Every structure is written in C-alpha cells, then in structure tokens.
Amino acid sequence: MSVLSKIVETVRHRVRKQREKVPVEEMKIEPVERKSLTEKIETNPNTSIIGELKRTSPSSGVIREDFQLPELARSIAEGGAVGISVLTEPVYFDGKIEYLREVSNSVEIPVLRKDFIVEKYQLYQTAASHADSVLLIAEILDEELPEFVALTKELDMEPLVEVRNKEQAELAEDAEAELIGINNRDLKSMEIDLSRTERIINSIPEGLVTVSESGIENRHDVERVTQAGADAVLVGIAIMESTDVKRKVLSLTGDPHG
Known part of the structure; x- marks a missing residue:
C-alpha cells in the first residue's frame, strides 16, 4: 500500500468519527468575508509565493520544532x-x-486548508473554520472532483485543484477549477521532480491560474517554474527550516531586501 493510500484510509476513518460526533446539520458556518487567493496572485507585482505551515511530513520527519503558529504566519505575510x-x-x-x-x-x-479531502463533510468543516481556500487532490477524488469543486464554491471558498499529469489537468478543467496546482512530488513514491511543472503547464488552458507545488528550495527554483509559466509557487519545507522566515519569503519573492 502506497503512502497516499494509507493516508486516505486513515482520513476516511477519522472523518467518519467526526461526522458521528458533529453532523453537518449541527455545524455552525458563520458568514465571514473570505479572501480570494486567485485575486491576490493576479494582482501581485512580485513573484507570488504561498508559504506553507507544517511541522512534520512523512518524507522529512520533524521539519520545525519551534512551531509558534501566529508568529510564523505573520512572518510569512510580512515577507510578502x-x-x-x-x-x-x-x-x-x-x-x-x-x-x-x-x-x-x-x-x-488568504488561508488555504491543505489536507486530504475525501468526504464532502470536510468542506463544511473547512468553511466553518474560516478558511478561504481548500486543496482538492485530483488523484484522490477522480470522477467525484466536479462535485467537490462545485460544493467548495457554493460554500464561498476557492478550490485549488492539485494535479500531477495531463489527464488530471484535463479533469480539473472539466470540473471548472480556476486555480490549478501542479505537484512536483509523486504522491505514491514521494519523489520530487521540478520538470513535472514544465511538462504539464502547457496543457493547462490560458486564463487559469497555476501554482507549482513541492520541491522549491530557493530563488533559482522559483525562477525555473515561473519561467515555465507558473503564476505562483507554494513553498513549505524551505520556509519552515529557515531561521529567518520573513527574510526567506522575501528572497523567494525576488524582493531585493530578502
């Protein structure tokens, strides 16, 4: 069983328990003013960086011991x-x-929920938690993807649909996703290949916003994927491992002060 299959199985089990404890009907989804990640990317004068907050991962183990969430979030935001x-x-x-x-x-x-969304219940949960956007993985959802994209929008959030090949990119387009993430990491082998962005991006129609995800370590990597056509870059480990998070984000955006 691949790492992805194990994670999905674990998530399904957890979501079943959560749904039994708090059904959707009892969930309080407050009306909040949600922020558009797509709009932020399209209007940003510098390179658009999405900073990721994560403490550990299956491939890297513990990434950051000192995980002070509000402080880290503010540093990422201050870095541009x-x-x-x-x-x-x-x-x-x-x-x-x-x-x-x-x-x-x-x-x-904007705040994006990154998780393994396998049940619609998780979308209601995400909306109730004040997120602006949510990651939907085409490899997991497959033919269910259009329903999940539609419900995400109905709940006033933006879906970031993650793909890793041309077939999944077509699936995302058919599902009317407007924000497409290309994962440079193979979710089954966990291997990283930045050329995945370069290979897939030309199959994504103009007008859709693209995000290159995983394996980005420095400004050189950022320039490689943005020159290929990516509109934004999602960076996690390189930011979380940095002793100066704000400066690291600044350097990734190409800001001269970074």
Whole structure:
C-alpha cells in the first residue's frame, strides 16, 4: 500500500468519527468575508509565493520544532506571501483543523486548508473554520472532483485543484477549477521532480491560474517554474527550516531586501 493510500484510509476513518460526533446539520458556518487567493496572485507585482505551515511530513520527519503558529504566519505575510497554506492532517503531518482559524485571525492574506479531502463533510468543516481556500487532490477524488469543486464554491471558498499529469489537468478543467496546482512530488513514491511543472503547464488552458507545488528550495527554483509559466509557487519545507522566515519569503519573492 502506497503512502497516499494509507493516508486516505486513515482520513476516511477519522472523518467518519467526526461526522458521528458533529453532523453537518449541527455545524455552525458563520458568514465571514473570505479572501480570494486567485485575486491576490493576479494582482501581485512580485513573484507570488504561498508559504506553507507544517511541522512534520512523512518524507522529512520533524521539519520545525519551534512551531509558534501566529508568529510564523505573520512572518510569512510580512515577507510578502500572497497566501498561507496550513496543514491540518494530524497523523502524518501533525496538523490540526483548529490551526485554520488561528492563522486566519493572525493575518490579512488568504488561508488555504491543505489536507486530504475525501468526504464532502470536510468542506463544511473547512468553511466553518474560516478558511478561504481548500486543496482538492485530483488523484484522490477522480470522477467525484466536479462535485467537490462545485460544493467548495457554493460554500464561498476557492478550490485549488492539485494535479500531477495531463489527464488530471484535463479533469480539473472539466470540473471548472480556476486555480490549478501542479505537484512536483509523486504522491505514491514521494519523489520530487521540478520538470513535472514544465511538462504539464502547457496543457493547462490560458486564463487559469497555476501554482507549482513541492520541491522549491530557493530563488533559482522559483525562477525555473515561473519561467515555465507558473503564476505562483507554494513553498513549505524551505520556509519552515529557515531561521529567518520573513527574510526567506522575501528572497523567494525576488524582493531585493530578502
């Protein structure tokens, strides 16, 4: 069984328990003013960086011991990031759903929930946690993707649909996704290949906003994927490993002060 299959199985089991405890009908989804990640990317004069908050990962182990969420979120925002991705998966990434509201209360930029969304219940959960956007993985959802994209929009959030090949990119387009993430990491082998962005991006129609994800370590990597056509870059480990998070984000955006 691949790492992805194990994670999905674990998530399904957890979501079933959560749904039994708090059904959708009992969930309070407050009307909040959501921020558009797409708009931030399209209007940003510098390179658009989405900084990711994650403590651990299956491929890297513990990434950051000192995980002070509000402080890290503010440093990422002050570094010029257009958004913040928050890992909420608890077993493999040591995340918490509560992190979303904590980060939303700390910064003015859009907050993206990054998790393994397998049930629609999680979308209601995400909306109730004040997130602005949510990651949907085409490889997991497959033919269910259009329903998940539609419900995400119905709940006033933006779906970032993650793909890793041309077939999944077509699936995302057919699902009417407007924000497409290209994952440079193979979710089954966990290997990283930045050329994945270069190979897939030409199959994504003009007008859609593209984000290159995973394996970006420095400004050189950022320039490589943006020159290929990526509109934004999502960076996690390189930021989390930095002793000066704000300066690291500034350097990735190409800001001369970084």
